[in-house]
Amino acid sequence: MSAVIDSGHAHDEHRPDGGIMRWVTTTNHKDIGTLYLWFSFTMLLVGGMLALAIRAELFQPGLQFWHPEFFNQLTTMHGLIMVFGAIMPAFVGFANWQVPLMIGAPDMAFARLNNWSFWMLPVAATLLVGSFFVPGGATAAGWTIYAPLSTQMGPGMDLAIFALHIMGASSIMGSINIITTILNMRAPGMTLLRMPLFVWTWLITAYLLIAVMPVLAGAITMLLTDRHFGTSFFNAAGGGDPVMFQHIFWFFGHPEVYIMILPGFGIISQVIPAFSRKPLFGYSSMVYATASIAVLSFIVWAHHMFTVGMPTAGILFFMYATVLIAVPTGVKVFNWLTTMWRGSMSFETPMLFAVGFIFVFTMGGFTGLILAIMPIDIQLQDTYYVVAHFHYVLVAGSLFSLFAGFYFWVPKWTGRMYDEKLGKWHFWLSMIFFNVTFFPMHFLGLAGMPRRIPDYALQFAGFNEIASIGAFGFGLSQILFLWIALKVTVLGQGEKAGQRPWEGADTLEWTHLPSPAPYHSFDEQPVLG
Amino acid sequence: MRNRMVKATGAALLALSEAAEAAYQWNLPTPVTRVAGEIYNLHLVMMGIILVIFIGVFGVMFYSIYAHRKSVGHKAENFHENIVVEIIWAIIPFLILIGVAWPATKSILNLKDTASSDITVKATGYQWKWGYDYLKGEGEGISFLSNLSTPQDQITGGAPKGEHYLLEVDNPMVVPVGKKVRVLLTSNDVIHAWMVPAFGVKQDAIPGFVRDTWFRAEKEGIYRGQCAELCGKDHGFMPIVVEVVSAAKYAAWVAEQKMKTAAAADDPNKKWNLADLKARGEKVYAANCVACHQANGQGVKGSFPALDGSRLVNGPRGRQMEIVLNGKRGTAMAPFGKQLSDTDVAAVITFTRNNWGNKTGEVIQPGEIRSARK
Numbered sequence: 001m002s003a004v005i006d007s008g009h010a011h012d013e014h015r016p017d018g019g020i021m022r023w024v025t026t027t028n029h030k031d032i033g034t035l036y037l038w039f040s041f042t043m044l045l046v047g048g049m050l051a052l053a054i055r056a057e058l059f060q061p062g063l064q065f066w067h068p069e070f071f072n073q074l075t076t077m078h079g080l081i082m083v084f085g086a087i088m089p090a091f092v093g094f095a096n097w098q099v100p101l102m103i104g105a106p107d108m109a110f111a112r113l114n115n116w117s118f119w120m121l122p123v124a125a126t127l128l129v130g131s132f133f134v135p136g137g138a139t140a141a142g143w144t145i146y147a148p149l150s151t152q153m154g155p156g157m158d159l160a161i162f163a164l165h166i167m168g169a170s171s172i173m174g175s176i177n178i179i180t181t182i183l184n185m186r187a188p189g190m191t192l193l194r195m196p197l198f199v200w201t202w203l204i205t206a207y208l209l210i211a212v213m214p215v216l217a218g219a220i221t222m223l224l225t226d227r228h229f230g231t232s233f234f235n236a237a238g239g240g241d242p243v244m245f246q247h248i249f250w251f252f253g254h255p256e257v258y259i260m261i262l263p264g265f266g267i268i269s270q271v272i273p274a275f276s277r278k279p280l281f282g283y284s285s286m287v288y289a290t291a292s293i294a295v296l297s298f299i300v301w302a303h304h305m306f307t308v309g310m311p312t313a314g315i316l317f318f319m320y321a322t323v324l325i326a327v328p329t330g331v332k333v334f335n336w337l338t339t340m341w342r343g344s345m346s347f348e349t350p351m352l353f354a355v356g357f358i359f360v361f362t363m364g365g366f367t368g369l370i371l372a373i374m375p376i377d378i379q380l381q382d383t384y385y386v387v388a389h390f391h392y393v394l395v396a397g398s399l400f401s402l403f404a405g406f407y408f409w410v411p412k413w414t415g416r417m418y419d420e421k422l423g424k425w426h427f428w429l430s431m432i433f434f435n436v437t438f439f440p441m442h443f444l445g446l447a448g449m450p451r452r453i454p455d456y457a458l459q460f461a462g463f464n465e466i467a468s469i470g471a472f473g474f475g476l477s478q479i480l481f482l483w484i485a486l487k488v489t490v491l492g493q494g495e496k497a498g499q500r501p502w503e504g505a506d507t508l509e510w511t512h513l514p515s516p517a518p519y520h521s522f523d524e525q526p527v528l529g
Numbered sequence: 530m531r532n533r534m535v536k537a538t539g540a541a542l543l544a545l546s547e548a549a550e551a552a553y554q555w556n557l558p559t560p561v562t563r564v565a566g567e568i569y570n571l572h573l574v575m576m577g578i579i580l581v582i583f584i585g586v587f588g589v590m591f592y593s594i595y596a597h598r599k600s601v602g603h604k605a606e607n608f609h610e611n612i613v614v615e616i617i618w619a620i621i622p623f624l625i626l627i628g629v630a631w632p633a634t635k636s637i638l639n640l641k642d643t644a645s646s647d648i649t650v651k652a653t654g655y656q657w658k659w660g661y662d663y664l665k666g667e668g669e670g671i672s673f674l675s676n677l678s679t680p681q682d683q684i685t686g687g688a689p690k691g692e693h694y695l696l697e698v699d700n701p702m703v704v705p706v707g708k709k710v711r712v713l714l715t716s717n718d719v720i721h722a723w724m725v726p727a728f729g730v731k732q733d734a735i736p737g738f739v740r741d742t743w744f745r746a747e748k749e750g751i752y753r754g755q756c757a758e759l760c761g762k763d764h765g766f767m768p769i770v771v772e773v774v775s776a777a778k779y780a781a782w783v784a785e786q787k788m789k790t791a792a793a794a795d796d797p798n799k800k801w802n803l804a805d806l807k808a809r810g811e812k813v814y815a816a817n818c819v820a821c822h823q824a825n826g827q828g829v830k831g832s833f834p835a836l837d838g839s840r841l842v843n844g845p846r847g848r849q850m851e852i853v854l855n856g857k858r859g860t861a862m863a864p865f866g867k868q869l870s871d872t873d874v875a876a877v878i879t880f881t882r883n884n885w886g887n888k889t890g891e892v893i894q895p896g897e898i899r900s901a902r903k
Contacts, residue, residue, distance in 0.1 A: 061694065062686045069762040069832055135831040142759045148736060149719040149761060152861050154831070227859060236737020242720055243735060277599070279609040307722060307757075308733045309714075309740030312641045316634060323626045330622045331615065337586065338614075340593045344605035347598075355594070362586065366579045373575060373629065375568045375636040378731050379557055382722060382757040443555035448726040450757045453765030455684060457696045457753075462552035 024119070027111035028519065029096045030413070035118050036093030037406075041485070043085030043125060044399075048475050050078040055437075055471035058464050063455055071454035072140035073132070073156075079143025080160060083260070084167045085125055087398050091263040092117075092174050094405055095202045097413060099178060101509035101517060102196045104187030104526045109180040117173040124166035131159035142452060144253070145220070147234035147245040151227050158227070161220045168213040175206035182206075187508070189528030193284060196507045200287050201266030204294045208255045208262075211298075216252040219245060243308050250301035258297045261393060262290060264401030265332060268354050270507065271404050272336050275351035276343030277504035282335040289328035289335075296325050306377045315374050322372040326365070333362055348502075349423030353404035356431050357397065364392030367442065382452075385445020391438045400430070403481070410488055411497035412509050415516030418488040426484060429477035436470030558727045561748045561773070565729030567636045574632070578625060640729070643743045646711035648704065654714070654721030654734035654756070656863055657763035657820060661702050664713070668783040671790070673700045674868065676816055677766050684766075696753040701770035705779035709745045718856075718863050722758035725771055731757055746773040761861055762832075763820050795872040797899065803883065803892045810880025813873045818881075821861060826885040833861070837885035846893060849878055850901045866902060871895040 023035060054074050057065050066074065096114070100107055108114045131138040136154025139145065150157055182203045186195070195203075222233040223245070232238020234245045273280040280286065302310060302318040310318075336358055345351070367389040371377050380386060403426075411417050440463035449460045456464065487493045497515040509517060512526050560566040597603045648666035652659055655674075663671040678699045682688040691697070704710050714723055716734040724731040728744040746752070754769040774782065815824075822828050826837035836842050841849055853874055854866035865874065872895045882889040 061690060063684055064686070067762075067829070068765065069829065072759070072762065072764070137831060140761070146720060146759070149759065151859060152719065152761065236735075242737070276597075277605040278607065281609050282611075282615050283609065285615050307731050308735065309742075312637060315637055315641070319633065319637075320630060323630060326626060327619055327622050331619055333586065334618045335615075337590050337593070339609075340590065341597065342593075342603075342606045342608075343597050344599040344603050345594065345597055346600065347594075355590075358590065359587065362583075366583070369579070370572070370575050373571060373633045375564075375633055375640060375729075376572050376575065378640070378729060379565075379568055379572075379726060381731060443553070446556050447554040448558065448724070448754065450724070450755050450765070452759045453755070455695060455765050458690060458692070458694050459552060459554040463555070 025115070027107075027115050029100050029108045029111075029114065030517070030519065032108075032114050032118050033093045033096030033098075034413075036089050036096055036121075039118070039121055039125070040086050040088075040090035040093060041482070043081055043089070045478070045482075046129065047078050047081035047086055048478060050074050050081065052471060052475050054078060055468040057454055058456070059468040060465065061456055061458055061461050066454065068454045069140055070137065072142075072452065073138040075452050076140055076142050076145075077128070077132070077138050080128060080164075081125075082394075083143060083256070084164065085121075085128070087260045087394065087402075088167075088171065089121060090402050091202075091205070091260070091398075092171075092178075094198075094263065094267065094402070094409075095174075095178050098409065098509070099181055099199055099202060100185070101412070101513065101521060102199050102507050103182065103185060103190060104508050104512070104522050104528075105181060105185035106520065106522045106525075108177050109185060110177045113173050114177055117170045117177065120166050120170040124163040124170070127159045127166070128163040131156035131163075134159065144246075144249060145223065146249070147223055147226065147242050150223055151234070158224065161224050164220055165217055168217050171209050172213050175209040178202055178206040179210075187522075187525045187528055193287070194528070196266075197269035197280065197283070197286055198263070198266035201262045201269070201290055204290050205259050205262045208259050208294055208297065212252040212255045212259075215248060216256075219248040219252065222248075243305070246305050246308065247302065250304045251298075253304065254301040255294070255297040257390075257393070258293060260398050261401075262294070264357070264398045265290065267401045267405040267408070268336065268357055270505075271350045271354040271408050272339050274408070274502045274504040274506075275348065275354070276340050276345050278339060278343040280335070281338040281341075282331070285331055286335055289331045292328040293325060296321065296328070300325065303372060303374075303377070306374050307381045319372060319374045323369065326369055326372075329365055333358060333365075348407070349418070349420060349427055350404045350408035350502075352424065352427040353400050353407065356427065357400040357404060360392055360396030360400065360431075360434070364389055364397060367392065379448075380445055382450055383445035384441040384449045384451055387451050388438050388441035388445060391441075395438070396434055403427075403430070406485070408502070408505075409509075410485075411501045412513070412515050412517055414489055414492070414494075415497055415514075416488050416492060416494035417497050417501065418484055418494060422480065422484050426477060426480050429480065430474065433470050433473035433477055437467050437474050438470070440464075440466045440470075560727065560729060561746050561750070561752065562728045562730075562744045563747070564636070564640045564744065565727060567632075567639065568729045571629075571632060571636060575629060578629065640742075643711050643741045645709065646743060647708040649711045649713065650702065650704075651713040651715065651739075652702070652723050652734065654716035654718075654723070654760065654767075655868065656718045656761050656861055657756075657767040659698075659702075659721075659723070659756075659767060659769060660717075660868065661700075666708075667705070667779065668786070671783065671786045673786075674816075675700045675702065675770070677768060679766075693753065695766065696755070696768045696770070698768055698770045701751070701772045703772045703774060703779065703782050704746065705776050706746055706749050706773050709743060711741055711743045714740045714742065717867060718861070719760050720758050721756050721760045721767070723754070723769060724757040725752050725754035725769055727752040727754075728771075730754075733758055746771075749773050749775060766820075795870065795895070797871060797895055799872075800894060801872075801875070801879075801892060803879070803890070806876050806879045806892055807883055809872070810876035810878070811884075813869065813877040814880055817865065817869070818877065826881070826887075836881050837887065839887075842881050842887055843889060846878070846882070846891060846897075847901070849882075850874070850893070850898065853878060854898070854902060871898040871902075874898045 134155045139153045139157040139160045141150040225231040232240040234240045234242050300322045303322045444463050500510045560569045649664045651662040659675045675698045678697045683690050714732050714734040716736040721734040732742040752771045756767045821833035828835040856862045856864035875893045875895045875898045878893045
């Protein structure tokens with residue numbers, strides 16, 4: 001092993017033992033970041049396969065492949081795995097890698113806690129995916145697990161509840177770690193309002209996580225006792241209320257959707273200035289906009305429930321609060337555009353994904369505005385329009401921002417450049433197939449096709465066929481990404497990257513650290529002037 | 530002026546959508562109520578606003594991408610703050626939002642106004658069918674269940690699919706044209722949602738609670754919708770069909786329904802023989818039980834128990850009667866006592882105890898069910 005202690009300060013080459021134990025016992029933020037990213041990509045592929053199973057069934061009207069109850073398991077598990085297994089851990093992986101590097105800290109504040117918060121995830125994922133194999137199969141109540149449908153489910157539901165508990169605990173520990181690191185370990189001179197925007201968005205996201213994960217835990221614990229201990233939280237016959245579950249769930253759920261997009265905003269806010277070779281326009285208004293979005297996210301939850309039959313005053317409040325979100329979100333989009341304006345732009349893969357993000361995310365924002373108008377939502381609620389909307393913000397939003405971040409930072413992580421040609425192919429294939437898949441769903445929703453149905457009436461056949469073709473194209477395009485990622489990381493192929501391969505990038509990891517960033521970086525904190 | 534333009538564009542788009550092939554229906558259905566019409570126009574206005582913003586924002590973005598590239602030699606400027614501009618582009622969207630919130634608010638006040646209806650119908654969601662009870666107005670007392678009528682072999686691909694595949698029922702809800710119909714929604718098991726897009730109506734049906742909505746159909750015709758809230762296995766197979774008819778036709782339908790109800794009323798004290806009761810039970814089984822327990826009585830392994838050879842079905846009759854009447858908590862087994870008559874419950878139990886491999890030879894009389902209900 002290379003653990004030769006020849007000098008007390010030669011920490012840079014001080015790597016831990018090789019083999020599996022390195023990964024099990026590691027407390028290094030870079031190792032843990034890598035673990036998070038590979039874990040989330042694995043879950044992305046699992047969730048993606050479920051999505052393709054769904055789209056195969058929906059290719060044509062009639063039941064071809066699955067029984068209806070198994071189809072419901074597919075949609076449910078696709079949602080749970082993508083939200084809790086793929087998107088959330090991927091952003092935590094970026095936080096692990098980038099937050100210490102961008103604030104000039106040697107590691108995360110709580111290194112062992114960091115190890116634990118990762119290693120809980122494979123346990124939770126095993127419970128979740130394993131629930132397919134228990135009697136009755138996985139939960140089929142939708143990712144929103146509305147009571148009382150979820151009280152009807154078999155033991156698969158209990159496994160999912162435990163998995164969510166564990167993932168929630170992991171998220172809370174990760175958030176505590178991120179907040180403590182950001183607030184206490186910044187390099188001297190880096191005041192809060194000089195932090196890179198990615199760090200800001202994660203600080204705000206971490207507070208959101210701490211606020212809402214316990215709410216989810218409460219809701220699913222009540223569900224668990226309703227299921228097994230005869231309580232009646234959500235059972236009207238015992239004095240409970242099924243709609244209360246939805247209120248509690250969406251009090252968690254709406255901040256949750258911003259948890260999945262705010263760090264993406266952060267990544268885009270690093271990439272756009274770097275490739276425009278121009279500082280981010282309106283830095284402080286970006287910070288305030290992010291904070292306002294986070295605050296607003298707590299008072300809009302019931303717009304997911306416009307059809308439960310709320311009093312008029314409640315509907316008006318939640319509608320007005322919801323449309324308000326368009327203001328800070330608009331500010332962000334305008335700021336990105338103005339950053340590009342009169343810059344000196346080049347379009348390597350990270351920038352392609354960032355510009356693609358702005359384009360498709362804004363379309364998701366537009367449909368969000370349509371859905372916020374309650375009378376229109378009456379027509380569109382629980383139809384494919386909603387499916388189109390949230391895939392525009394979650395796939396083209398969150399996932400594209402993750403891709404942008406990967407291509408942007410992987411030279412710093414590995415010391416090598418990814419394959420630019422393949423990267424561009426990955427972007428264009430993803431962009432085109434994404435729209436082929438999800439754009440027709442707007443039409444399906446307007447025409448009144450409900451979501452979560454295994455079979456549909458004949459007037460929906462045409463667009464479903466197009467969407468299914470697009471879905472398989474999109475899925476296969478991600479295999480290309482797997483190859484690109486393997487090549488530059490595991491196989492170590494690609495041109496050697498300089499310390500600062502992107503001339504417009506100016507945060508600490510580019511200005512102060514070589515590529516690849518050494519295993520232990522910033523043993524001595526940099527001082528900002 | 531704006532309203533007229535909206536209407537004109539609306540009409541043009543409608544014509545276009547009707548001309549488009551049926552397999553590619555792409556827009557909101559033609560509205561037949563005032564509420565649906567308001568929603569249709571509101572959507573058009575929103576799309577107009579969005580289109581303008583879209584062209585503005587992405588026009589700027591793509592111009593910038595075209596003109597401010599490094600490869601064409603554009604040098605980056607260094608500006609990064611302008612308070613005035615930032616305040617302006619926060620205020621403009623705010624004003625636009627106030628502009629759209631106003632018509633939306635008016636529309637909400639209208640669609641929430643369920644007062645002074647001509648007819649009140651209660652729609653109950655069951656796993657997986659709808660039940661309709663006419664509570665007030667002409668037709669009061671009519672009550673029936675509405676099941677999917679698409680044959681199973683069309684779904685599994687054994688037969689070509691009909692024109693209204695999955696959107697057809699045995700007993701549609703019938704209402705008179707031009708009358709305000711208030712619909713009370715509730716559910717027997719889990720949450721369902723009653724949706725008829727042409728009416729601009731979607732309302733969740735929540736077990737243990739009653740919610741309401743309303744519509745006044747302005748055109749005769751048959752309007753179709755589906756359950757819009759995931760409610761388990763056959764969520765995709767419980768359509769809603771509403772027939773809007775003239776006042777005269779409605780009166781005739783009401784009379785016919787009343788006759789049917791009277792004719793179908795069973796003598797509760799009749800003593801049935803095995804063959805008759807089993808034949809009737811087979812029909813009840815096909816309408817209520819077959820979705821889960823399957824035609825062959827084998828159920829679905831892991832999800833829905835088999836009845837063929839079941840210990841419960843072959844054991845003491847009291848336990849089976851209790852489960853059919855009251856359901857089983859924590860499972861999809863619904864309390865059928867609320868939906869079915871004594872005779873139907875007796876028939877279906879008799880059928881299951883004497884079909885497939887089950888040979889108890891027992892005949893359960895309606896009177897036993899009546900006393901089991903207590």
